[in-house]
Amino acid sequence: MARPPSTSDDEIFDLRLARSAPDLWPMLDTIYGHREDYSDFRAALLMVLKKGWKDRPADLKALDLKRDLEPDWFQRPDMAGYVFYIDRFAGTLRGILDKLDYLDDLGITYVHLMPCLKPRPGDSDGGYSVMDYRQINPAYGTMEDFETVTAALRARGISVCIDLVLNHTAKEHAWAKQAAKGDATYQDYYLMFDTPDVPRRYEQSLVEVFPDNAPGNFTYYPGIGKWVWTTFNEHQWDLNWANPAVFLEIVEIMLFLANRGVDVLRLDAVAFMWKRMGTRCQSEPEVHMLLQALRACSRIGSAAVIHLEEAIVAPAEMLPYLGRGKHDGREGNLAYHNSLMVQFWSALATRDTRLMTHVLGTHFPDRLTNATYATYIRCHDDIGWAITDEDAAAVGATGHGHRNFLSQFYEGSFPGTFAKGALFQVNEATGDKRISGSLASLAGLERAMEAGDAAGVEAAVQRVLMGHALIASYGGIPLIYMGDELALTNDYGYLQVPEHAHDSRWIHRPAMDWAVAGHRHDGASPGARVFWGTKAILARRRAVAALHGGVPVRVVSAGVAGLFAFVRVAPTGVVLCLFNFTEGWSRVPEAWVRGVGVTAMHDLLSDHPVEVFDGHVALPPYARVWLA
Numbered sequence: 001m002a003r004p005p006s007t008s009d010d011e012i013f014d015l016r017l018a019r020s021a022p023d024l025w026p027m028l029d030t031i032y033g034h035r036e037d038y039s040d041f042r043a044a045l046l047m048v049l050k051k052g053w054k055d056r057p058a059d060l061k062a063l064d065l066k067r068d069l070e071p072d073w074f075q076r077p078d079m080a081g082y083v084f085y086i087d088r089f090a091g092t093l094r095g096i097l098d099k100l101d102y103l104d105d106l107g108i109t110y111v112h113l114m115p116c117l118k119p120r121p122g123d124s125d126g127g128y129s130v131m132d133y134r135q136i137n138p139a140y141g142t143m144e145d146f147e148t149v150t151a152a153l154r155a156r157g158i159s160v161c162i163d164l165v166l167n168h169t170a171k172e173h174a175w176a177k178q179a180a181k182g183d184a185t186y187q188d189y190y191l192m193f194d195t196p197d198v199p200r201r202y203e204q205s206l207v208e209v210f211p212d213n214a215p216g217n218f219t220y221y222p223g224i225g226k227w228v229w230t231t232f233n234e235h236q237w238d239l240n241w242a243n244p245a246v247f248l249e250i251v252e253i254m255l256f257l258a259n260r261g262v263d264v265l266r267l268d269a270v271a272f273m274w275k276r277m278g279t280r281c282q283s284e285p286e287v288h289m290l291l292q293a294l295r296a297c298s299r300i301g302s303a304a305v306i307h308l309e310e311a312i313v314a315p316a317e318m319l320p321y322l323g324r325g326k327h328d329g330r331e332g333n334l335a336y337h338n339s340l341m342v343q344f345w346s347a348l349a350t351r352d353t354r355l356m357t358h359v360l361g362t363h364f365p366d367r368l369t370n371a372t373y374a375t376y377i378r379c380h381d382d383i384g385w386a387i388t389d390e391d392a393a394a395v396g397a398t399g400h401g402h403r404n405f406l407s408q409f410y411e412g413s414f415p416g417t418f419a420k421g422a423l424f425q426v427n428e429a430t431g432d433k434r435i436s437g438s439l440a441s442l443a444g445l446e447r448a449m450e451a452g453d454a455a456g457v458e459a460a461v462q463r464v465l466m467g468h469a470l471i472a473s474y475g476g477i478p479l480i481y482m483g484d485e486l487a488l489t490n491d492y493g494y495l496q497v498p499e500h501a502h503d504s505r506w507i508h509r510p511a512m513d514w515a516v517a518g519h520r521h522d523g524a525s526p527g528a529r530v531f532w533g534t535k536a537i538l539a540r541r542r543a544v545a546a547l548h549g550g551v552p553v554r555v556v557s558a559g560v561a562g563l564f565a566f567v568r569v570a571p572t573g574v575v576l577c578l579f580n581f582t583e584g585w586s587r588v589p590e591a592w593v594r595g596v597g598v599t600a601m602h603d604l605l606s607d608h609p610v611e612v613f614d615g616h617v618a619l620p621p622y623a624r625v626w627l628a
């Protein structure tokens, strides 16, 4: 009798292992191969992977198969993300179940549940100081609730992203507590020094992430008698990735979370994972080896899961997180397009897109392998003016001068500015001034409303919508940050909260305004207009195949100072995306539009034909068009 044609679970594991082994072992050989215990480590890792796979629920195994067959699922134009703090959006995890219709209404197919694992008590850096990776923050619910919610979201076709903080743990994590007690095994999980000499030598080339409230990169604990590496806050202890035990622990945690229904792991602050004396200890080559190896582990044990790598760094340093050279197609599936965000704000303030066109046109490839960007205009973090002196010089500006201008403009102190924000982490030594503020307030809504300036309100609404149209078309998953779809303005309440008052990022982490949301379908309030406009943008994005993340993007220039333009070069023809970054009318010659390949003069965003007048396409203030 013929054997029934089915593949056993073990066979599937072996196939997946065979597929990804070449991506995995050479990385680990390089990093840990010199160690005496290396073969034990390899055996242990195999066991962890097998166990993860064995424990994987049947419905998620089916999802693995589906995504093996549709590996571009996350690049498709129907992907649209929404990022929120669970308590601020829905109270609790289960509260999300009541908000599914809202997410559907907006057209959301991906949610990033901001840090939801058990944080340390008190100030936890918004949950990024994790004390237990296997428990949900008790204020939000339980792991069972979490599984209920991920299943409900999955049933609606919504993928779930959560944070995996792997650069550091809270000092209250069980490993850290053991280390503090003097347990050498766990002390080796962290970077601890008996004397200040080595820390001092490292400090010479390190930068400070939170210079205001957490200066320096090391903390001395008299009780332990050691200096501990603490890049971020004092309570966040950097993990020692040179120790293979850390790698094993994190892989186990990754598979554990994957098996609870997570689709996207947002690997937090990855740039800092590897330390090398004499460097900034950011984006060292070993970081990419580790990340490629972690990616291979997910592909073996939970194939449906992809990785979003958070590295808020300059373009040349960011791109490798999406795989370059020997890591091509093998590292992060997603990484934040920080430059697109920075350039959006820069061009809005100057009404001049030359720097934006230069940076996006020269530093980014037209396509990526097995990867795409996470595009965004605002997020829960501050905006750092990551504009190099060289790039500024290329358009006749000075880096320092321009960065300083942007800080003043968005803080709200520059004469004539439309924006209202707050400074974050002013660094006297470097002159660095980062900015906090909500999308709507930075785009001018708050100031215009206070002044009763109707034209200013109109301009702010249009700026917000232009931003959303930009991130929906550039390529990648657009991430709408909670509240931005309703034009929520700055929330100054954080100044009254002792754990938050020192951190102006809370100004743009408001509670959801369900009253405004309730009126999203009626009235002409800025909130309703932005909601409707954002919803329309996401709906049109879904309808335009050329916006698939795999379709090359090429930045072009019409030679008009206030216009930003790129073409998506699809097999079916080009789509020219045009944005007017000024409050005045602008125009481009029809001949130029046709020259970049537009044939139909149809705006795919409004789904209306575009009239040519006097040989030109006219663009109203803050216009955005996707011309086919």
Ligand code: GLC
Pocket: 125, 126, 128, 129, 165, 232, 268, 269, 310, 380, 381
């Ligand atoms: C990431 C988070 C940020 C946090 C930092 C430290 O960059 O986005 O909010 O402060 O990591 O964990």
Ligand code: GLC
Pocket: 209, 269, 310, 311, 312, 313, 381, 382, 384
């Ligand atoms: C720095 C870090 C980034 C973090 C941010 C928080 O930019 O590189 O990882 O999100 O600080 O403000």
